[in-house]
Amino acid sequence: MLIGELSKRAGVTAHTIRFYEKSGLIRGKRDERVKSNKYKHYDEETVEKLMLIRDAKSVGFTLAEIGQLIDAWYSRRMPVAHKLTVLNEKLVSLDERIRQLKAMKKMISQYKQDVADGHC
Amino acid sequence: MLIGELSKRAGVTAHTIRFYEKSGLIRGKRDERVKSNKYKHYDEETVEKLMLIRDAKSVGFTLAEIGQLIDAWYSRRMPVAHKLTVLNEKLVSLDERIRQLKAMKKMISQYKQDVADGHC
DNA sequence: TTAAAGTATAGACTATACGCTAAGGTTGTT
DNA sequence: AACAACCTTAGCGTATAGTCTATACTTTAA
Numbered sequence: 192m193l194i195g196e197l198s199k200r201a202g203v204t205a206h207t208i209r210f211y212e213k214s215g216l217i218r219g220k221r222d223e224r225v226k227s228n229k230y231k232h233y234d235e236e237t238v239e240k241l242m243l244i245r246d247a248k249s250v251g252f253t254l255a256e257i258g259q260l261i262d263a264w265y266s267r268r269m270p271v272a273h274k275l276t277v278l279n280e281k282l283v284s285l286d287e288r289i290r291q292l293k294a295m296k297k298m299i300s301q302y303k304q305d306v307a308d309g310h311c
Numbered sequence: 312m313l314i315g316e317l318s319k320r321a322g323v324t325a326h327t328i329r330f331y332e333k334s335g336l337i338r339g340k341r342d343e344r345v346k347s348n349k350y351k352h353y354d355e356e357t358v359e360k361l362m363l364i365r366d367a368k369s370v371g372f373t374l375a376e377i378g379q380l381i382d383a384w385y386s387r388r389m390p391v392a393h394k395l396t397v398l399n400e401k402l403v404s405l406d407e408r409i410r411q412l413k414a415m416k417k418m419i420s421q422y423k424q425d426v427a428d429g430h431c
Numbered sequence: 432t433t434a435a436a437g438t439a440t441a442g443a444c445t446a447t448a449c450g451c452t453a454a455g456g457t458t459g460t461t
Numbered sequence: 462a463a464c465a466a467c468c469t470t471a472g473c474g475t476a477t478a479g480t481c482t483a484t485a486c487t488t489t490a491a
Contacts, residue, residue, distance in 0.1 A: 246411075246414075246415060246418075247415065249411055250408070250411050250412050250415045251371050251408075260419075263426075264422060271426055271427070271429075274426050275423060275426060275427065278419055278422065278423040278426070279423070281419055282416060282419055282420065282423070285412050285415060285416045285419070286416070288370070288371075288412055289409055289412050289413070289416075291366075291369055291370045292370050292405050292408055292409050292412070293409070294366075295366060295367065295370045295405060296402060296405045296406070296409075298366075299380075299398055299401055299402055299405070300402065302384060302398065303395060303398045303399070303402070306383075306391055306394050306395060306398070307391070307395065309391075
């Protein structure tokens with residue numbers, strides 16, 4: 192599929208897709224048999240990758256981290272041991288974030304209680 | 312205390328403190344009796360606010376959101392009902408973030424299992 | 432066949448959250 | 462009085478993650 196269809200399928204603008212491609216997160220390929228244009232073609236995996244980017248961004252991963260994640264997810268060349276290391280790192284950082292979020296929840300809840308009780 | 316001491320107490324550079332002040336998150340006040348300089352003085356509450364900013368930033372709140380939080384926390388003028396509304400909004404968004412983080416953890420764990428089992 | 436719609440590249444622009452430097456005045460110690 | 466250490470405003474620079482504009486070529490539909 193071309194960038195327009197990819198854009199619709201993934202719910203991401205063509206501009207942003209090009210930005211991700213320039214950042215090395217995804218890659219389209221030209222059809223070498225076609226000489227008249229330089230249109231890039233994208234596959235189903237790219238749709239998945241864009242969805243992964245969206246989800247991972249929403250939990251606070253940076254594009255650099257998401258790049259590592261995509262490599263661990265889709266690279267045929269990365270050794271399994273390295274993939275597991277990357278995935279474990281991400282799991283640890285997710286746990287740490289959850290821990291911090293819970294601490295913040297506790298703080299806000301406590302303060303809410305104080306406000307409600309008139310200690311303000 | 313002056314900005315240098317505040318900086319040390321809160322572990323934030325003077326530059327960043329000035330940036331926060333310009334952003335409306337904190338406020339120092341000049342001693343009007345002193346005419347020879349324009350030094351600003353900060354109180355203990357400001358140290359607390361800077362710590363709150365640090366913690367809230369680490370869980371992904373933007374400075375704009377942190378501004379609302381600080382108002383709910385410290386404003387003497389904001390009605391209690393409004394404070395509670397703001398705090399409840401933050402609690403809801405924290406729960407949503409925790410939910411997303413857990414979903415991402417699940418995804419990565421599942422994929423890790425697949426990789427470990429050689430389905431890659 | 433020509434106008435609309437799609438694609439490519441390059442580069443300028445935006446917002447957030449700072450970091451850094453300059454140029455100047457003030458305070459404290461010796 | 463000299464000098465370090467501190468404070469002020471102003472403004473430019475940086476990284477991330479886009480967003481938009483300009484220019485130009487290609488494809489598609491009427």
